[in-house]
Amino acid sequence: MLKRRADEMPGIPMQMEGAEGIQMRMMVGRADGAPTFAMRHFTVEPGGHSPRHSHDYEHEVYIVGGYARLENDGEFTDLKGGDVVFIKPNVLHQFVNNGDEPFQFLCFVPVTFDCGKPTPGS
Numbered sequence: 001m002l003k004r005r006a007d008e009m010p011g012i013p014m015q016m017e018g019a020e021g022i023q024m025r026m027m028v029g030r031a032d033g034a035p036t037f038a039m040r041h042f043t044v045e046p047g048g049h050s051p052r053h054s055h056d057y058e059h060e061v062y063i064v065g066g067y068a069r070l071e072n073d074g075e076f077t078d079l080k081g082g083d084v085v086f087i088k089p090n091v092l093h094q095f096v097n098n099g100d101e102p103f104q105f106l107c108f109v110p111v112t113f114d115c116g117k118p119t120p121g122s
Contacts, residue, residue: 002032006041014050021048021097030111040107044068044097052094059087060108067099
């Protein structure tokens with residue numbers, strides 16, 4: 001069994017073109033022996049955003065807190081803590097923090113796309 005606290009994991013600034021004010025914490029991934037899914041915790045600072053991008057795998061996303069606007073295949077949706085979003089593969093998407101506090105979400109992806117970064121204690 002693996003147990004860790006999200007707030008004790010180091011945040012790694014997202015280094016993708018088009019990303020601003022966003023960091024990722026790998027909660028569970030390949031380096032932990034997860035065979036199927038990776039769980040990632042993202043924090044987007046006010047005014048920050050994820051890159052506007054698409055890829056060939058799905059996202060399951062749980063909004064932990066804050067507010068943001070999601071672009072999903074040209075449609076825009078406002079998000080807040082407690083919301084759940086499913087983003088299909090190959091769909092252009094972007095999270096933009098349009099609130100006054102950090103926007104936080106959990107993102108679940110196939111473990112083969114977890115960036116391969118080891119987590120402390122692994």
